[in-house]
Amino acid sequence: MSAASLDRQNRAMLRKLLTIVVIMAGFGWALVPLYRKICEVTGIAQTRSADSVANSQIDTSRWVTVEFVANNNGSLSWQFEPLKTTLRVHPGELTQVMYRVVNNTGRKVVAQARASYGPVAAAQHFKKVECFCFTSQTFEVAETRQMPVTFMLTPELPRDIDTVTLSYTFFDVTAQAAPPKG
Amino acid sequence: MAQAHTHGKNEHVQGHGDHSHGHGDHHDHHPTGLMRWVKSTNHKDIGTLYLWFSFIMLLSGGALALIIRAELFQPGIQVVNPEVFNGLTTMHGLIMVFGAIMPAFVGFANWLVPMQIGAPDMAFPRMNNWSFWLLPPAAILLVGSFFVPGGATGSGWTLYPPLYIQNGIAADMTIFAVHILGASSIMGSINIITTILNMRAPGMTLMKMPLFIWTWLITAYLLIAVMPVLAGAVTMLLTDRHFGTNFFNAAGGGDPTMFMHVFWFFGHPEVYIMILPAFGIVSQIVPAFSRKPLFGYSSMVYATASIAILSFIVWGHHMFTVGMPVTAQLFFMLATMLISVPTGVKVFNWVATMWKGELTFETPMLWAVGFIALFTIGGFSGLVCSMTPIDVSIHNTYYVVAHFHYVLFSGALYSIFGGVYFWLPKFTGNMYDEKLGKWHFWLTTISFNITFFPQHFLGLAGMVRRYADYPLQFAEWNMWSSIGAFILGPSQLLFLYIVLKCIKGGQKAAQKQWEGADSLEWTHLPSPAPYHSFETPPVLR
CATH class of the missing domain: 1.20.5 (Single alpha-helices involved in coiled-coils or other helix-helix interfaces)
Structure with a gap:
């Protein structure tokens, strides 16, 4: 060659x-x-948009304890807390709880909350009808705001799960201030 | 001289006892001194550069490991603070993977591919030069990141966000280093594939190629398939850090878990990139010292290809604890276990090659046998890790650290040491000091096991990795591990001495120094191999 x-x-x-x-x-x-x-x-990580909830039977035969947790991420150090930290509910029962933010950072903040669940197996059975985490929100200086979460645990929740934790983390997105993707 | 020599040899590849030497009458014209190395397009020069670079990186990464072991000698914080400790583990991993193991194999490929397939040089000599000279800047970026504000990046060699994104400027230096290393690997791979596919001597059919060539051909394809994916992943980290994107930033709708998927899509083939050429080297050494042809040659080729293909569908086993659905866990678990079949074929073939062979145990064979024994231990602990329920408890513990040091140190690095001893007579024309070589092997093997075997116990007992401090109950095995490390590290200086001594002189090596070796560099080329290998193709039967 x-x-x-x-x-x-x-x-x-x-x-x-x-x-x-x-x-x-x-x-x-x-x-x-x-x-x-x-x-x-x-349906993995289906935490960012409203779930539709079909009319379901309330399973009064058992109680599930739902724990509410609030976290701040990184530089965002303001007051963020659930008004109730635990609640006992029946699967299939539509329930509303409130979270509160006090913007004591001394500046206007655009913030985005993200939800996560524990244990992992409970995530697909946790349906949020209404949540402050669906969009980012603007908080004026010294503003206090109460925000509702309406949720339901489906009756199909495995019977060995008797405690579910709903945890929110607020992220400061003032710098980005663009509508979130995804 | 080389030409005359190759012309004259018309006999079968296996059999002749000509012991002529390569002090030829034909002197090659090439620049001397430093510029010879900077401008070199010669595959042997570049191979040498790769191997020395790799050795310097091995010592640097090893020095970092010794600081880690010094800190872990006792519970509490004595030597470095936790931030520096995180930087040490991260940089130890990156330097060893990208700086020591991978370039060493590329160095062997440069030296051996043209010689073993009967080609004059690599297909793209200038690109070859460039792919080597990209490495030192990348190494400077990695090592230099210890000295910038914030210190070296501390998120582990896997660069996981969100922690990675929060690192200082060292994170950007590491990203650029990975880009450069990736470009270098891709160019090197293109060169190797093209050389192997287009430049084989007449009669060197694919299924006659030495196993080392086969494993590198497959490795090179893996590299060009996954390096671009890694480049994409680190570019996303970079834009998340500086350009307001939210690929991995949960606040902006991104997902850190996605990085794990993209990274390990690269990462799992990457670990086979570091072991397949090792399989190739061992498959050259074992038959040579068993004085028998390799058992099951074609099954070796198919096993290598199967391992490479399977490597693309098992990445999830690195992240069983991330919260993936049970179906996915099952799939990744079973696919991972499947890999042990072709790997088992290989181990079986090596043992069968030795079976009833006329075995001798010169230094290269010691490393090869050590490889088979210890790599298999690493393979078994890998199988343990592959089982999801068990992995959930040992994930991120020292059990995993022990596992991958058994496959990467006593796997990849053992084959590199074995390969250096095996081919040093061909590279330099001189024999290495056999007695010192055996000392090097035994010192390394004993101290390696003292260092890493106890880490299995630590991991099973629940000691988590990447922490500068640990609870008291882990103190004893950590002490042993550190003692082993401080023998293991300095033992490698003995290797440096042996190599330097061999380059300077010693007993002259025969053309076919190893009786049972049958590839072209032994049968058709003198020792030391001439500057230009096969300007006219060798004639094969």
Whole structure:
């Protein structure tokens, strides 16, 4: 084989391999929407939008203790707390609780709350009809605001779960102040 | 000289006893001194650069590990504060993975691929030069990050957000270092694939290639498939830090768990990138000292390919505790266990190669046998980790630390040491000091086991990794682990001495120094191998 034709072959191979590199780079970025789609379809991390709740039978045969937790993230050190820290409910029962924020940071804050649940197995049975965590909110200086969460535990909640924790974390998004994605 | 030599050899690849040496009449024209190395496009020079770079990184990463072990010698905080400790574990991991293990294998590939397939050089010599010289700037960025405000990044080599995003400027330096290392790996891989596929000597069919070539071909494909994904992941970290994106920022609707998925999609093939070439080296050494052909050559090739393909679908086993659905846990658990089948085939084949062979135990063989024994321990502890219910309890403990040091130190690094001893006679033309080589092996093996075996116990007892301090009940095994480490580290200086001594002189090596070695560099090229290998292709039967 002549040197020139080998050179041509090598260059052709270089182009093919670079194509693989470009495709895989694209794949890496494509994992982002793919991940979001999978979470959406499978209902994992369904914490950011309102759930629709079908009219369901209240399971009065058992009680579940729901614990309410409030956290602040990073630099956001303001007063954030649930008015009630625990509540006993029946699965299938629509319940409303209140959280309170006191903006004692001395500045106007745009903040976004995120919910998480414990134990993990309870997450898909925790339905929020109304929540202050669905959108980011603006708090004026020294403003105090009470915010409702309306939720229901589905009657399908596994029977071995007798305590569910609903935890909110407030993030300071003043810097971004753009509507959240996802 | 080299040409005349290769022309003349027309006989079967396996059999001839010509012991001619490579002090040729033909002197090559190339720049001397420093510029020889800076401008070199010669595959052997670049291979040498890679190997030295890797060794310097091994010592640097090892020094960090010794500081870690000094801190963990006793409970409490004695040597470094916890922030520095986090930086040490992070940089130890990054430096060893990207600086020591990977470049060492690329160094071997540079030296051996053209020689073993009968090619004059790599396909793209200038790109080869560039892919090496990208490494030192990346290393400077990594090591230099210890000295910037905030210190080295402390979120572990996996760079997990949100902690990673909160690091100081060191985080950006690390991201750029990973970009550069990724570019270097991709270029190196393209070079290796093209050389192997296009430049084999006539008659060197794919299924006649030495196993080292096969494993590197497959490794190179893995690299070009996953390095771009890692580059994407760290770019997302960078834009989250500086450009207001929210890929991983929960406040903005992002999800830190997504980083784990993207990272480990790269990360699991990456761990096979670090072990497949090791399989290749061991598959060269074991037959040579058993004086038998490799048992089950084609099953070795298929096993390597299966391991590579499976590596893309098991990443979830690194994150069983993240809260994934049971179905996903089951899938990742079973897929992971499946990998032990082709890996078991390999271990079986190595043992079967030794079975009834005329075994001798020169230093390279010691490392290869040590590899088989200790890597298998690491493989078994990997199987333990793969079981979801067990992993939930040992995740992020020292059990995992022990597991991956058994596969990476006594796996990847043992094969590198074995490979260096095996090919040093071919590289330098001189024999290394056999007695010192054996000392190096035994010192390393004994102290390695003192260092890492107790970490299994620590992990099972619940000691969590990446902490500068620990409760009192873990004190005794940590003491043993630190004692082992302080023998293990200095023992590697003996290796430096042996290599330098071998380069300077010693007993002249024969062309076919190892009786049972049968690849082209032993059968067709003198020792030391000439500057240009096969300007005319060798004639194979």
